[in-house]
Amino acid sequence: MPKKILMLVGDFVEDYEAMVPFQMLKMVGHTVHAVCPGKKAGETVKTAVHDFEGDQTYTEKRGHNFMLNADFEKVKPEDYDALVIPGGRAPEYLRLNDKVLEIVKHFVESGKPVAAICHGIQLLTAANVIKGRTLTAYPAVKAEILLAGGKWCEVNSTFSNACVDGNIVTAPAWPAHPEWIRKFLELLGTEIKA
Template sequence: MAAKKILMLVGDYVEDYEVMVPFQALRMVGHTVHAVCPGKKAGEYVRTAIHDFEGDQTYSEKPGHNFTLNADFAAIKAEDYDALVVPGGRAPEYIRLNPAVIAMVQHFAQAGKPMAAICHGAQLLAAAGVIEGRACSAYPAVGPDVTRAGGRYVDIPVDAAHVDGVLVTAPAWPAHPAWLAQFLQVLGTKIEP
C-alpha cells in the first residue's frame, strides 16, 4: 500500500469523536493526516464538542477535548493531498464561510480525489457545490442542505455509511466502523491480518 496524504478540515466545536477517531485511525494504518483550521497554525488547538443521542428531538452537546492541529492552514495546498476528510459538529457550519476552505473542497471534487464526510460535514460539501447529482448521507437535519445543493440525501441507519464513487458519507459517529472501512477501501488501503 502506498501511504496517502490526507487533509482534514476542522474548526472550533468540531465533533470530538468525528475528529479524534479518524485522525488516529488513518494514521494508525500508515497514512499522513494533516488537520488544519482556518486562522490557526500547527500546535494550536480547536475545541471539540461531544454529541450524544439520548432520546431528545436532536443530539445533546457537551464540552469535549482540545484537539491539537498538526499543520498550518495558510501553508497547505490542496494539490499536495490525496484525499479529504470533513468531520461534523458545528465547525462545518462556519468554516464553509471561508472562500479558501470552499476552494480546497472544490479541488478534491474536481480532481476526483477521495472525500469522506460525516454528520454535519455535508454542510461544507453542499456549500462548495460538490454534491450535485451525487448520493450523500449526513445527519438527518442536514438532509435539506444536501437536497438544496442538488444531491440526493440518503437516509440510512446511524451506524451505516454510503459510498458514491469516491465520496464516502455517514450520518454520525456510530458509523465510524463502516465509514472508515469504506473510506479505506476507496483509498485502496490494504490491512493485513
C-alpha cells in the first residue's frame, strides 16, 4: 500500500542522501514531500556532494539544485506515514528550528518509520528522542548520539551498514543506501515483486 512520506531538507543537504531516496521511494509507489523551513514548493535547496577520497574526513563539492515539492509551513506530521532525514550540513541548522524538532518528535514518539542518515541523526539528537536507542551515523556524530543517551552501532569500513532500532533506521553515509533504504522499505511494509 502506498505511503505518504515527509523528507526534511535544507541548503547543502547531501546530494545523494536527498535525491536517491526521494527518487527510489517514488519509484516504488510512495508519495514523498520534500520540504525546507522558509521555502515553498517549486523553490530549491542547494546540495553538496560528499566523497570519501582517503582524507581523514569526507570532501565536499557543490551538487545540484533540489526542487521542493511541498510547503514546510503547511506540513501536518499527522498526515504522513513516515519521515526521511538526509545528512549533509543542513541538519546542523535545521535542528535550531522548533517546528522541525516537533515534527521529528511526532514521528519517533508515534512509532512511525523514520530513516535518518549521516548528519541527519543530529535532528534526532536535538529532538531528544534517542535515549536508550541504538543508532549509527557518520562517525563525527557519535559523540552527539552518546551525549543524547543513545547507544552507538559501529560503522563498518565501507560505510555501507544500517542499523534498525524499533521504528528508526540509521546509516553512516550514502554508500549505505542499498541496506538503509531496504530496511526502511521493510519498516514501511513495502513489498517489491520481482
